[in-house]
Amino acid sequence: MSGSLLLKSVRPGGGPAVDVRIDGGRITQIGPELPSVGADVVDGRDAIAIPGFVEAHTHLDKTLWGLPWHSNQAGPTLLDRIENERRLRAPLRLDPAVQSRRQAIQSIRMGTTHIRTHVDIDTEIELRHFEGVLATRERLRPYVDIEIVAFPQSGMLVRPGTVDLLDAAMRSGAAVIGGIDPSVIDRDPVRHLDTIFGLAHKYGTPLDIHLHEPNELGAFAVELIAERTRALGLQGKVMISHAFCLGGVDEPTLDRLLAALADARIAVMTTGPSGRPCPSIPRLRDAGVVVCSGSDGIRDTWGPFGNADMLERATLLAMRNNLRKDADLEACLDVVTYGGAAALGLPAYGTAPGSRADLVLLDCETLAEAVASKGPRALVVKGGRIVARDGECVVSPES
Amino acid sequence: MSGSLLLKSVRPGGGPAVDVRIDGGRITQIGPELPSVGADVVDGRDAIAIPGFVEAHTHLDKTLWGLPWHSNQAGPTLLDRIENERRLRAPLRLDPAVQSRRQAIQSIRMGTTHIRTHVDIDTEIELRHFEGVLATRERLRPYVDIEIVAFPQSGMLVRPGTVDLLDAAMRSGAAVIGGIDPSVIDRDPVRHLDTIFGLAHKYGTPLDIHLHEPNELGAFAVELIAERTRALGLQGKVMISHAFCLGGVDEPTLDRLLAALADARIAVMTTGPSGRPCPSIPRLRDAGVVVCSGSDGIRDTWGPFGNADMLERATLLAMRNNLRKDADLEACLDVVTYGGAAALGLPAYGTAPGSRADLVLLDCETLAEAVASKGPRALVVKGGRIVARDGECVVSPES
Numbered sequence: 001m002s003g004s005l006l007l008k009s010v011r012p013g014g015g016p017a018v019d020v021r022i023d024g025g026r027i028t029q030i031g032p033e034l035p036s037v038g039a040d041v042v043d044g045r046d047a048i049a050i051p052g053f054v055e056a057h058t059h060l061d062k063t064l065w066g067l068p069w070h071s072n073q074a075g076p077t078l079l080d081r082i083e084n085e086r087r088l089r090a091p092l093r094l095d096p097a098v099q100s101r102r103q104a105i106q107s108i109r110m111g112t113t114h115i116r117t118h119v120d121i122d123t124e125i126e127l128r129h130f131e132g133v134l135a136t137r138e139r140l141r142p143y144v145d146i147e148i149v150a151f152p153q154s155g156m157l158v159r160p161g162t163v164d165l166l167d168a169a170m171r172s173g174a175a176v177i178g179g180i181d182p183s184v185i186d187r188d189p190v191r192h193l194d195t196i197f198g199l200a201h202k203y204g205t206p207l208d209i210h211l212h213e214p215n216e217l218g219a220f221a222v223e224l225i226a227e228r229t230r231a232l233g234l235q236g237k238v239m240i241s242h243a244f245c246l247g248g249v250d251e252p253t254l255d256r257l258l259a260a261l262a263d264a265r266i267a268v269m270t271t272g273p274s275g276r277p278c279p280s281i282p283r284l285r286d287a288g289v290v291v292c293s294g295s296d297g298i299r300d301t302w303g304p305f306g307n308a309d310m311l312e313r314a315t316l317l318a319m320r321n322n323l324r325k326d327a328d329l330e331a332c333l334d335v336v337t338y339g340g341a342a343a344l345g346l347p348a349y350g351t352a353p354g355s356r357a358d359l360v361l362l363d364c365e366t367l368a369e370a371v372a373s374k375g376p377r378a379l380v381v382k383g384g385r386i387v388a389r390d391g392e393c394v395v396s397p398e399s
Numbered sequence: 400m401s402g403s404l405l406l407k408s409v410r411p412g413g414g415p416a417v418d419v420r421i422d423g424g425r426i427t428q429i430g431p432e433l434p435s436v437g438a439d440v441v442d443g444r445d446a447i448a449i450p451g452f453v454e455a456h457t458h459l460d461k462t463l464w465g466l467p468w469h470s471n472q473a474g475p476t477l478l479d480r481i482e483n484e485r486r487l488r489a490p491l492r493l494d495p496a497v498q499s500r501r502q503a504i505q506s507i508r509m510g511t512t513h514i515r516t517h518v519d520i521d522t523e524i525e526l527r528h529f530e531g532v533l534a535t536r537e538r539l540r541p542y543v544d545i546e547i548v549a550f551p552q553s554g555m556l557v558r559p560g561t562v563d564l565l566d567a568a569m570r571s572g573a574a575v576i577g578g579i580d581p582s583v584i585d586r587d588p589v590r591h592l593d594t595i596f597g598l599a600h601k602y603g604t605p606l607d608i609h610l611h612e613p614n615e616l617g618a619f620a621v622e623l624i625a626e627r628t629r630a631l632g633l634q635g636k637v638m639i640s641h642a643f644c645l646g647g648v649d650e651p652t653l654d655r656l657l658a659a660l661a662d663a664r665i666a667v668m669t670t671g672p673s674g675r676p677c678p679s680i681p682r683l684r685d686a687g688v689v690v691c692s693g694s695d696g697i698r699d700t701w702g703p704f705g706n707a708d709m710l711e712r713a714t715l716l717a718m719r720n721n722l723r724k725d726a727d728l729e730a731c732l733d734v735v736t737y738g739g740a741a742a743l744g745l746p747a748y749g750t751a752p753g754s755r756a757d758l759v760l761l762d763c764e765t766l767a768e769a770v771a772s773k774g775p776r777a778l779v780v781k782g783g784r785i786v787a788r789d790g791e792c793v794v795s796p797e798s
Contacts, residue, residue, distance in 0.1 A: 071765075316673070321674060324701075324703055324704075
């Protein structure tokens with residue numbers, strides 16, 4: 001929590017300039033010429049104010065951000081990349097606490113106020129990555145919300161002991177249970193899904209399932225996930241991440257899958273990858289499916305790209321979906337803000353009075369221009385506290 | 400031309416740090432601890448030095464860069480966008496000289512030292528856009544090379560009088576003759592291509608043909624272009640821009656087209672669009688086809704995106720082609736530098752002694768990291784003259 005803050009002359013959602021008053025971590029008043037009594041005052045200079053970006057899918061524990069350049073040698077398949085990463089963990093000697101802090105601070109600089117991160121759990125590293133990210137979560141608590149997914153990256157059934165470790169993570173502060181490619185990785189889609197849905201049911205937590213499986217194989221997994229979501233009454237608490245299959249099936253199958261997702265209120269996370277088939281954002285949204293986005297891995301052993309900028313992510317989503325009109329660009333901005341908040345169930349998200357004061361000021365003319373230009377972040381406010389200004393975070397990544 | 404310049408401690412091509420001496424617009428010496436006598440000295444602080452980026456495809460005359468936000472209302476087809484643009488030209492009152500200067504200066508800031516720009520010529524605007532860009536070309540001559548393509552954006556045969564205007568432009572300083580979608584726009588592929596190849600033959604100039612036509616229709620155009628290139632001995636002087644069809648035909652057809660392109664030494668320009676099929680850069684390069692890239696239209700009535708950054712373009716190319724290894728990222732950097740130089744036939748391009756002193760200094764660790772990070776441009780040198788420093792051009796866009 002923090003003191004009071006008065007943002008003079010900002011434009012919530014790109015509308016007319018007003019003052020925004022923040023007290024006790026909430027937006028309390030919006031209007032012209034609000035009193036500044038007892039508040040720190042910031043001149044917003046007519047910047048657009050939007051709620052903080054939601055990074056709905058990343059891997060804080062594995063980033064190489066801030067380290068010397070890593071020359072990627074992984075093979076082309078998913079299993080190649082998982083094995084390559086496991087092989088490199090020892091020689092790279094990554095410190096998950098240090099690395100997760102570095103990336104989280106980069107996120108704050110870029111205007112993100114909430115992060116969902118999948119953290120590797122397996123029988124080799126056990127809970128060490130989880131504990132590192134937990135430390136970062138606590139350390140950065142005033143500056144950004146970090147939600148941890150207990151994630152069996154290397155498989156669960158194929159590595160006996162992993163389920164117990166996931167269970168331990170759920171008892172120790174993981175907020176979400178993760179899953180991954182139930183046919184390709186664990187070679188047993190029903191038992192994989194039954195296991196993670198069982199854990200979600202046991203702890204009353206949401207699920208977030210990586211689904212890279214293509215075309216009909218992925219479509220089958222979507223159906224199994226939707227059946228279990230409905231059977232356990234988990235509507236609104238399940239996310240499918242990537243869901244590449246939605247970009248690869250025929251139209252009647254796609255219609256059927258979209259209807260199942262909407263019916264079970266399963267959200268979809270897409271990074272909008274340009275190099276492979278992926279879900280169409282307009283199709284998902286038209287079908288009533290909640291859509292969010294994320295950076296995925298940033299500069300790690302999987303790949304060299306990424307900068308944790310969710311506004312640039314909106315640009316990439318727009319380009320990937322060949323969108324050009326203002327309303328369509330605004331929809332992509334919605335995906336990385338309100339869509340993420342809806343998918344993650346964030347309370348009091350927005351810019352209305354009563355909302356949590358998680359805000360970004362963008363030096364842009366319109367919301368659409370912000371997406372087209374990836375405009376500068378003048379100010380980032382988290383829970384009423386200024387956490388970044390002109391691209392510099394108030395916390396040092398190395399402190 | 401300019402005086403002498405000594406770049407202390409820079410890393411050509413990402414190699415070891417050396418000094419680079421420039422005299423009379425050329426690189427004259429490379430080595431350790433070169434004498435600074437008679438030269439301005441810049442401390443390169445171990446930055447990577449690469450030759451200036453080649454923007455091989457843009458539309459300087461039509462950008463809205465530097466103007467208030469334009470709300471895009473164009474329909475989805477190519478013809479929609481052409482008609483929308485023609486309709487808006489009068490109300491927008493674009494000044495092609497002012498707009499082309501604005502974008503060219505943005506290019507210089509980002510490290511581009513050579514621009515090929517397609518300039519609209521039609522029976523409504525006649526040569527006015529061409530003359531505006533010609534003025535910018537002359538005005539910015541010390542800072543960036545601008546090569547003008549006389550471009551029949553709205554068709555040529557369907558608008559009688561256009562061919563005479565193209566002919567006039569070729570006499571008045573256009574360096575390249577352009578063409579566009581010979582079946583879709585002019586509805587007569589043979590006569591369209593015969594006309595522009597005739598102009599190229601008459602003036603001894605290269606050709607650069609926009610080819611958005613998809614799949615088999617585009618493949619047919621590629622064949623017609625290759626036949627004419629060989630028949631007129633224009634090998635090495637023809638470029639196909641976009642060539643979307645190469646991303647949409649079956650494997651045997653693709654093999655045949657790639658062989659025809661390589662045989663006729665026809666270069667391909669791809670922007671690596673993420674929202675539609677496009678040529679594979681590895682396939683093109685493996686087949687021996689010269690590949691270059693460009694920004695295409697930047698913030699114009701066609702679409703809101705773009706910033707003239709050819710290093711970011713390399714990033715987008717790598718992502719679009721799902722490339723992650725160092726050598727593959729370097730190949731994408733090659734596309735926006737040496738590939739562009741080869742496609743445009745630029746003499747003495749490079750960083751060896753004798754090369755024209757067109758250089759960019761990148762504050763990056765490796766070439767691959769430059770592509771992944773879109774790293775900052777510390778210095779841009781054109782013909783031995785410093786034209787931008789820390790992202791600021793020495794020429795004001797509004798002067």
